[in-house]
Amino acid sequence: MKWTLVLDPGFTFAQVEDTLGRAGWRVADRGASPLLPGEPEYAVLERANPPGNTAERLHYTFNPVCHLRVVEVDADGASVAELAALPLVRPETAASWLTEADDRTVLRGVLAAHHLGDPGLLDRVEACRDHARPAIAEAASRSADALRRAMESRTPEEGAARQAQARTRAMASLAVLEEQLEPLLRGLGRDADGRIAAGLRPVPDDYGLAFLPQYAEAACKAYEPIWEKEPRVRPVPSNAVVRCHVAPAGMLGHDNELSFHFPGGYRHVAQLLDPHRVWARWTYLRPGASAGQSYDGLVWLDDHWAWFPKPFRALRALVVDDHPPS
Numbered sequence: 001m002k003w004t005l006v007l008d009p010g011f012t013f014a015q016v017e018d019t020l021g022r023a024g025w026r027v028a029d030r031g032a033s034p035l036l037p038g039e040p041e042y043a044v045l046e047r048a049n050p051p052g053n054t055a056e057r058l059h060y061t062f063n064p065v066c067h068l069r070v071v072e073v074d075a076d077g078a079s080v081a082e083l084a085a086l087p088l089v090r091p092e093t094a095a096s097w098l099t100e101a102d103d104r105t106v107l108r109g110v111l112a113a114h115h116l117g118d119p120g121l122l123d124r125v126e127a128c129r130d131h132a133r134p135a136i137a138e139a140a141s142r143s144a145d146a147l148r149r150a151m152e153s154r155t156p157e158e159g160a161a162r163q164a165q166a167r168t169r170a171m172a173s174l175a176v177l178e179e180q181l182e183p184l185l186r187g188l189g190r191d192a193d194g195r196i197a198a199g200l201r202p203v204p205d206d207y208g209l210a211f212l213p214q215y216a217e218a219a220c221k222a223y224e225p226i227w228e229k230e231p232r233v234r235p236v237p238s239n240a241v242v243r244c245h246v247a248p249a250g251m252l253g254h255d256n257e258l259s260f261h262f263p264g265g266y267r268h269v270a271q272l273l274d275p276h277r278v279w280a281r282w283t284y285l286r287p288g289a290s291a292g293q294s295y296d297g298l299v300w301l302d303d304h305w306a307w308f309p310k311p312f313r314a315l316r317a318l319v320v321d322d323h324p325p326s
Contacts, residue, residue, distance in 0.1 A: 004115045006094070007069035008087035009108065013039050016060060016069075019085050019303075020045055025058065035064040066108035070115055087302065090276070091118040098124040107136050114143035122147045177278060177300060178244045184305065185244060185282050189236035197232050200298070200307035209301045210308060215272045215318055222314045231309050234293055236284040241292075244282040246300075250275030263296060265312025268319050273311070277301065 007016070017027060024047045031040035045058040059072040071086070094116055097109030110128055113121040125147060128140035187196045202223065207216040247258035253270030262281050273279070278300045285292035297309040308314070 002072050002074060004117075005071045005073070005086070006089040006112045006115050007071060008089060009067035009069060011069065011087050013043065013060070013062065013069075016071075016086065017043075017045075020058070023047070023085075025056075028057075034062075039064060063108075063111065066104045066111065068108045068111050085303070089116070091116055091121055094118075095121055095124055098128060103133055103136060106131065107133075107139060110136060110139045110143050114146050117147065117150050119147060119151045122151070177246050177280075181244050181246070181280055181282070181298070181305075182242055185242050185284075188233040189240060189242070189284055190238070191233060192235070194230055194232055197307070198230065200305055201227050202306040202308065206299075206301055206306045210274060210277055210299045210306065211272055212274060215315075218318055219272070219308075219311075219315060222317075223308060226309065226314060231307070233284075233295060236293060237286060239287055240284045241287060241289075242282060242284060244280060246278050246280045248275065249273035249277050249279055252279065263310075263312060265310070266296075269312045269315050272315055272318055280305075 025045040026047070028044045028046040030043040034040045039062055041062050041064065043060040045060065047056045047058075056074070061070045061072075062068070089112060091113075094109050094112040097105050097112065098121070100106055100109070106128060110125055113125045122144060125140050125144045129137055129144060131137040131140060184196070191197055202210070202220075204220065207220045207223075211219045245258070245261035247262065249270055251258045252262055252266040252273070253259075254267065259266065262279070266279075279296070280298040280300075281294070281296035282298075283292050283294040295309070297311060298305050298307050
């Protein structure tokens, strides 16, 4: 089964190549003489497998007119962790493109809707059938027809199966992030001189990634004094057990199987966070103990972790709620 992923139009091919290259993918073929320098219209990336197994393949395409970037990969090919490192476009972003004044952005939205296959985009794509530009109207007609066929052919059982698949892939991605975090968390527990913690200090651009844009400046002002005091993890024994839990910020605003592991204060500040960023909470325990030293606030920002300790305290003044966190 093929999975089709739409990438952020601003994420260049060089960045795609670099991101996947760190996981062992290499460009096997690419379009020659691209219309935009450095932006091939197609490319094939491969990764070798153990002897006797077929190499994995990933197909990339780029539309130079509307800057639509698409990746196609086998469901059992690239690991979810590697794909999660790419900035993926969600249906709500495609929906916003469909209402833009710029024709190229609208075309990108129409084509992205086709690839994403989300039935929630159908009405907006239908509205583009009458677009003044014939090329956009024709593309909208094809995309709308494809979306409708997909909706008509999908049985309730297929819908449930797709939902289960999506959930399994999402949970697997989170589990991989937890595994990747463990060496960093162990290092923090042995961070005698504070260098590791200092390396997690957010840089100015990080605030606009971890928080919604309207709260980024205020969050920066709130955390700068905290970082002036150099927050640290208290030393833990070398045999300490590390328990880590991660969750997208969008799931921290209500009770569920992921938010359960986070302090209750996150329910109040979730409205300030970029809902797609993954946050982490972790605990160090002595072997056999059920309680230990707990910390929170690490956030995955595309290619690095940044630390925003206890946002429910640091951002208390920003919370729009009748019951601010304690």
